[in-house]
Amino acid sequence: MASAILKRVSASAMSSLVESIRIGASSRNFAAVAVGTDIVSAAPDVSLQKARSWDEGVSSKFSTTPLKDIFKVCSSILRGAYTGVCSQQHVPSYNNKIDEFKAKGIDSVICVSVNDPYTLNGWAEKLQAKDAIQFFGDFDGKFHKSLELDKDLSVALLGPRSERWSAYVVDGKVKALNVEEAPSDFKVTGADVILNQI
Amino acid sequence: MASAILKRVSASAMSSLVESIRIGASSRNFAAVAVGTDIVSAAPDVSLQKARSWDEGVSSKFSTTPLKDIFKVCSSILRGAYTGVCSQQHVPSYNNKIDEFKAKGIDSVICVSVNDPYTLNGWAEKLQAKDAIQFFGDFDGKFHKSLELDKDLSVALLGPRSERWSAYVVDGKVKALNVEEAPSDFKVTGADVILNQI
Numbered sequence: 424m425a426s427a428i429l430k431r432v433s434a435s436a437m438s439s440l441v442e443s444i445r446i447g448a449s450s451r452n453f454a455a456v457a458v459g460t461d462i463v464s465a466a467p468d469v470s471l472q473k474a475r476s477w478d479e480g481v482s483s484k485f486s487t488t489p490l491k492d493i494f495k496v497c498s499s500i501l502r503g504a505y506t507g508v509c510s511q512q513h514v515p516s517y518n519n520k521i522d523e524f525k526a527k528g529i530d531s532v533i534c535v536s537v538n539d540p541y542t543l544n545g546w547a548e549k550l551q552a553k554d555a556i557q558f559f560g561d562f563d564g565k566f567h568k569s570l571e572l573d574k575d576l577s578v579a580l581l582g583p584r585s586e587r588w589s590a591y592v593v594d595g596k597v598k599a600l601n602v603e604e605a606p607s608d609f610k611v612t613g614a615d616v617i618l619n620q621i
Numbered sequence: 622m623a624s625a626i627l628k629r630v631s632a633s634a635m636s637s638l639v640e641s642i643r644i645g646a647s648s649r650n651f652a653a654v655a656v657g658t659d660i661v662s663a664a665p666d667v668s669l670q671k672a673r674s675w676d677e678g679v680s681s682k683f684s685t686t687p688l689k690d691i692f693k694v695c696s697s698i699l700r701g702a703y704t705g706v707c708s709q710q711h712v713p714s715y716n717n718k719i720d721e722f723k724a725k726g727i728d729s730v731i732c733v734s735v736n737d738p739y740t741l742n743g744w745a746e747k748l749q750a751k752d753a754i755q756f757f758g759d760f761d762g763k764f765h766k767s768l769e770l771d772k773d774l775s776v777a778l779l780g781p782r783s784e785r786w787s788a789y790v791v792d793g794k795v796k797a798l799n800v801e802e803a804p805s806d807f808k809v810t811g812a813d814v815i816l817n818q819i
Binding site for chain 2: 487546560578581
């Protein structure tokens with residue numbers, strides 16, 4: 424199922440802002456990440472930025488976290504998201520099911536977003552999701568670019584962001600991958616789908 | 622005083638993260654904006670994005686606001702800012718003095734930030750500043766680039782942002798301009814300084 428999604432092509436390109444409810448429908452295949460990919464090898468030298476307050480950022484001397492430290496021996500659910508559907512559906516769908524992920528032996532549920540870590544922290548706090556989910560910023564988009572999951576969403580006044588996607592990762596290896604046809608869709612990246620793939 | 626600030630050079634370049642408390646100290650002069658500059662002419666074809674919720678963004682078909690509609694006949698205080706000092710000092714300093722600006726005949730206090738308009742909206746709501754201040758996003762940084770007030774703050778995990786600055790603008794013309802030596806400084810761009818320049 425994941426590979427079917429990977430091989431998909433967009434049914435229709437977005438032709439006007441009137442159709443913007445499906446923002447960023449894509450006609451691209453994803454070459455850099457697939458089932459079997461080692462996330463750490465696919466994005467060498469990439470670090471993420473743990474969500475935190477500005478003051479914590481200053482105290483930490485703006486430290487970052489290498490991917491290998493995030494995906495060491497563990498099973499993780501990794502999700503990429505952006506403003507909008509994300510706040511109302513995507514993050515809550517995982518936040519509400521955290522006990523089911525734990526019951527299946529998942530060590531960590533991780534949300535990576537093309538945002539600075541301070542914005543991401545404020546957003547995570549507003550969603551009351553920090554206890555269940557680890558939030559990491561990808562402020563320069565390097566992680567998503569490495570995986571070819573980056574997406575220009577300037578049409579929605581967002582600039583360079585990411586596809587909406589989810590992955591089940593064990594010891595750094597991708598075991599399942601789901602990518603929405605358009606980042607404004609929420610069909611294959613919710614918690615229920617990936618719970619069935621574990 | 623404003624022109625003295627425009628001509629300033631940085632006392633020291635930032636040499637390590639240990640010195641990051643003064644993030645982004647600059648050695649650049651500002652050629653594109655000065656006292657007397659017409660903001661609309663200096664940034665032709667640039668629009669800003671009124672801060673709003675994601676749902677309002679979708680409803681508005683992601684509309685933007687041309688500079689000429691923001692700076693038509695009126696006197697405005699314009700401020701550029703970013704996360705950090707901004708939340709604790711910069712925005713509150715204007716929010717708390719709004720009555721003094723009104724008493725001096727200022728029509729609008731405007732905050733422009735290199736953020737998407739939804740993030741900016743969430744931040745403005747958290748600061749309880751939306752009644753006093755108009756917030757506009759500059760998500761792609763075009764406004765700040767046109768004025769040569771853009772600034773790479775990747776060292777603070779923020780990416781392309783802006784200088785910290787304030788301006789007193791009448792009918793689009795800059796009457797006073799203040800730019801901090803480093804965006805983490807808060808010496809010349811607070812409400813008290815510009816109140817004395819009106």
